Amino acid sequence: MSETWIEVDLDAIVGNYQEVIKHLCPGARCMAVVKADAYGLGAIEVARALERAGCEAFAVTRVEEGLILREQGIRGLILVLGPTSKEEWPKAISAELQLTISSLSSITELDEIYSEMALNPELNPEIQRQVLVHLKLETGMGRTGFQHTEMEALAIALANASHVQVAGIYTHFARAAQRDRRYSLGQYERFLFLTARLEELGICPTWKHVCNSAAFLDYPQWHHDFVRIGTLLIGHYPGQGFGQKLTLRDPWVAKSRIVHLRTVPKGTDVGYQSIYRTKTLTQLAVLPVGYADGFGLAPHFVPQGWVDFLKIVTKNFVALFGIFLGQERVELKGRRVRVVGKIGMQLTVIDVGMQDCVLGDEVRIPLRRTVANPRIPRRYSQAGQMLSERTMKEGVLPANTEYSFQ
Ligand SMILES: *Cc1c(COP(=O)(O)O)cnc(C)c1O
Numbered sequence: 001m002s003e004t005w006i007e008v009d010l011d012a013i014v015g016n017y018q019e020v021i022k023h024l025c026p027g028a029r030c031m032a033v034v035k036a037d038a039y040g041l042g043a044i045e046v047a048r049a050l051e052r053a054g055c056e057a058f059a060v061t062r063v064e065e066g067l068i069l070r071e072q073g074i075r076g077l078i079l080v081l082g083p084t085s086k087e088e089w090p091k092a093i094s095a096e097l098q099l100t101i102s103s104l105s106s107i108t109e110l111d112e113i114y115s116e117m118a119l120n121p122e123l124n125p126e127i128q129r130q131v132l133v134h135l136k137l138e139t140g141m142g143r144t145g146f147q148h149t150e151m152e153a154l155a156i157a158l159a160n161a162s163h164v165q166v167a168g169i170y171t172h173f174a175r176a177a178q179r180d181r182r183y184s185l186g187q188y189e190r191f192l193f194l195t196a197r198l199e200e201l202g203i204c205p206t207w208k209h210v211c212n213s214a215a216f217l218d219y220p221q222w223h224h225d226f227v228r229i230g231t232l233l234i235g236h237y238p239g240q241g242f243g244q245k246l247t248l249r250d251p252w253v254a255k256s257r258i259v260h261l262r263t264v265p266k267g268t269d270v271g272y273q274s275i276y277r278t279k280t281l282t283q284l285a286v287l288p289v290g291y292a293d294g295f296g297l298a299p300h301f302v303p304q305g306w307v308d309f310l311k312i313v314t315k316n317f318v319a320l321f322g323i324f325l326g327q328e329r330v331e332l333k334g335r336r337v338r339v340v341g342k343i344g345m346q347l348t349v350i351d352v353g354m355q356d357c358v359l360g361d362e363v364r365i366p367l368r369r370t371v372a373n374p375r376i377p378r379r380y381s382q383a384g385q386m387l388s389e390r391t392m393k394e395g396v397l398p399a400n401t402e403y404s405f406q
Contacts, residue, residue: 002377002391004256004289006367008041010049010382012251016233017050019246020216028223031057031079031209033230035065040369041234041252042378042390044072049382050233051076059228063088066097079134079168081228083144089113093131098167102136102144104157111161118163134168135198135205139190140183141174148194155201168207168225169195176214177239178304184215188222214238217245234369254367254376256330260286261352261359270349271341275322278351284340287330287348287363294371296328296343331364332357 020030032055038046047058047069058074060066061082069078079098086109092099093114101107114131135154138145146154158166171191175183191210198204207225216227217238231238235250263283270276270284278284289295303309315325328339330350340351350363367376380387 003259004254004287004293004365005377005379006372007253007255007379007381008045009249009251009253010045010380010387012235012249013041013046013233014049014053016235016246016248016251017053017055019248020227020229020232021054023216023220023246024227025220025223027225029057029226030055031059031077031226031228032233033059033081033212033228034069035059035061035081035230036370037065037374039230039234040372040374042380043069044074045378045380045388045390046233047074048072057226063092063097063099067091067095070095070097086113090117093117096132098132098134100136100144101133101164102138102146104146104150104153107154107157107161107164111163114163130163130165132165132167134170134207135166135203137169137171137191137194139171139187139194141172141187143172145171146194148190148197151194151197151201155198155203158203166203166205168209169198169205170209170228173210173212173215176212176218179241181218184219188219212238214242217242252369254365254372256287256289256363256365258285258357258359258361258363259288261357270351271344273342275324275342276340276349276351277322278340281354283352283354283357285350285352285357285361285363287350287365288346289348289365289367290344290346292345293367293373293376295348295365295367296339297368297371328366330366332361337363 017030017032024030032047032050034043034047037043043065051074055076057077057079058069059079059081060069063080063084066078066080077098079100080092081100083102084092084099089110090113110131136145138147158164171187173184173187188210195208209224209226209228210222211219211227213229213231215222216229232246232248235248261283263281264278266278266280268278291297301312303312318325329336330339331337332352332355335355337350337352339348341349377389377391379389
């Protein structure tokens with residue numbers, strides 16, 4: 001029995017999905033982005049719940065993530081967004097995953113691999129007639145995608161690859177979550193220009209898609225055939241300034257139990273480097289969670305202007321004097337309680353004051369979804385019922401996945 005766990009409310013995720021589709025332009029569909037284990041919530045459970053709610057398309061970064069979804073019964077379109085390697089293609093083709101293509105050489109190679117597979121009926125007799133791919137265009141993310149100089153060569157490569165069919169064409173915005181719209185407008189213009197050029201060259205993909213969560217909210221005229229939504233489904237806005245355009249619910253609560261409780265006198269030093277000293281007679285409680293679980297970790301923060309910069313400097317400056325601004329807080333019986341001292345690898349101390357509490361009391365903890373250790377059990381509920389619990393022994397899906405359905 002784990003003393004730290006995460007509760008995931010699948011109804012909230014489905015509700016968020018329904019909010020998204022309410023705001024779609026006619027003709028557009030929602031592709032649920034469930035990469036990185038659905039941002040830590042659990043790709044299989046989230047995709048299953050969404051597929052039951054009518055979602056027809058999913059996206060992941062890697063082939064292995066897509067294979068797991070297929071093995072677990074997801075029937076919809078599965079697009080692999082990231083770069084893939086030749087070794088993975090036969091499995092991806094057999095599982096009817098759609099691959100993202102962003103280099104010329106991979107078109108010829110993919111065509112060859114498909115031909116070999118098609119010649120061997122034992123490999124997969126029901127193999128799809130062509131491999132469906134999505135072309136990724138580089139418009140300003142500086143990561144992957146075809147450049148404008150490659151359009152002619154791309155058309156030639158595709159014309160020579162009879163087994164490769166272009167199902168989609170897309171690009172990804174670098175600054176859609178920021179208020180300055182010029183960069184996104186520039187990216188979109190380049191996208192339109194490149195797709196028009198390809199059409200002139202005879203490449204007419206079935207679907208176009210450009211929007212992530214932020215662009216979906218800000219640019220309804222860009223919804224095209226799919227919007228690729230991750231952040232909104234897990235109940236978050238992609239940044240500040242999006243108002244309350246949708247009614248979102250947070251499906252995620254991380255909890256831990258008090259596993260040690262002690263009343264200590266004023267002046268007690270706490271944790272590594274003794275950065276905290278109690279100011280009065282108080283109770284210190286220990287929670288079995290730490291940075292190895294992802295607790296207290298935040299992504300590297302790049303200041304977005306001078307105000308941000310001053311905040312960071314001030315925070316670090318006052319820390320010199322033992323004042324920790326922005327220290328994590330947890331919630332015990334509806335009251336906010338401070339984390340004190342340095343967060344340990346697997347243990348954290350909170351100062352609960354003289355509040356009534358006992359060993360075993362539940363505490364809600366702020367745990368970032370994408371860095372929460374996969375080994376922390378996820379407990380899924382739907383329609384008010386506890387559905388299943390997933391415990392991952394080695395942090396690898398699916399061989400080590402244990403399900404216990406009730
Ligand atoms: C992650 C990702 C998305 C989803 O972005 P959100 O802002 O989380 O909705 C869409 N497209 C691509 C290519 C991605 O990598």
